[in-house]
Amino acid sequence: GIGDGIWWAAVTMTTTGYGDKTPITWRGRAIALVWMFTSIFCIATFSATLASSLVVGRLKSSVDGPEDLPRARVGTVAGTAGELWTKAQGLKVQTYPFLIQASKALKRGEVEALVVERAILGHMIQEYQWNDLLILPQTLAVRDYAIAIPSGSPLMEDINRAVLTVTHHPDWKELVQRYVGQSEP
Known part of the structure; x- marks a missing residue:
């Protein structure tokens, strides 16, 4: 039954x-x-x-924020804003020629944290599926990006309009999320 x-x-x-x-x-x-x-x-x-x-x-890392960096083994990429910031803070830092080497060092435990540009690291995490890396939410320094053109260039107005058109388009935040892995502030 x-x-x-x-x-x-x-x-x-x-x-x-x-x-x-x-x-x-x-x-x-x-x-x-x-x-x-x-x-x-x-x-x-x-x-x-x-x-x-x-x-x-x-x-879980021993680094939860910028205040932990002086006690940690820190890595960065040579010639970047991350290197400039760590030197300005007086941190002892291991520099690597490329982000790929720095991230491998982090994965191997040679360093406990990386100080690199959020946008570049976010893109690399998305592109290479580095799901074991965590970007902490704190921003150490804001660096604006620019497009250099000669003074008085007739292209300035067109470039300004193109940048404004793209960054104010409804799909802009989705593109930032897809390629950088974070929402725009």
Whole structure:
């Protein structure tokens, strides 16, 4: 009947009851069902807790913000605003020729943090799926980007209009998110 169907489904799901000793009475089966589902819940909870601890442990860094940088092993890319900022702060820093080397050093644990341009690192994280890297929310210094053209150039008005058109278009924030991996402030 229906009781046998429930029993068969439960023992199949919990991979028990392969012909070894099983309860015969409905009370015995009820107790066994409660025990099976309690065990499943306990194992699932234990697995979820263990997985969460491992992920948090792997992602947890000794650097939570700029105040931790003087005590940390810090890396940056040579010739960038990150290098200028770390030198201005008097930080002892390991410089790398390219962001790819700096990020590999971070992954290997040679450095605990990188000071690099948010937009460039955000793009690299998106492009190369560096999901194990975390960009902290603090901004160390704001650096504006510019387009250099000769003074009095007839192109200035066209370039200004093009930049304003693009940055005020409704898709602009989506493009920033896609290529840089963050929303525009």
